[in-house]
Amino acid sequence: MSKRILVASFAAFTFFGAFNVPAALAAGPKSFLASVDKDNDGTVSLDEVKAYASARFQALETDKDGTLDAKELKGRLSARGFKAANADADKTIDEAEFLAYVEKLFKEANDNDDTLDAKELGTPAGRKLIKLLK
C-alpha cells in the first residue's frame, strides 16, 4: 500500500470516526466555508468565525437564560470539550466562554497566518470547530 493511500485511509477513518453520525450529515469544511466566509476569499478569519459563532450561540440558546446547557448544545461539545470551554466550571457555557473556546480551536487549527482554509478546517481542531458551530 502506498504512503498516500495509507494517509488517505487514515484521514477518512479519523474523520468518520470522530463523528458518530452518517457521513452525509457530517458538516464538512466546504459547507462551513460557504456559511462563514462572508467576504468569499476562500478562507475564514477569526472575525468571520466569531461573528458566525455569536449568531449560532443566540440560535442555539433557545430558553433565553443567557447560557448554553448540555441540552441546548445537543452533543456539539464532547465532555472534554465542555470542560475545556467551561472556564468557570459551572454547568453552562456563557457567550464569553463559547467565543473564547471558538478562538482557542481557531488558533489550534491555524498555521502561522490569520485565516483558516479548507485544509486547516479538516484538522482535529478544525473539525471540532465545525461540529460546535453546525
Ligand SMILES: [Ca+2]
Ligand atoms: Ca473570508
Ligand SMILES: [Ca+2]
Ligand atoms: Ca439556555
Ligand SMILES: [Ca+2]
Ligand atoms: Ca460556564
Ligand SMILES: [Ca+2]
Ligand atoms: Ca491558516
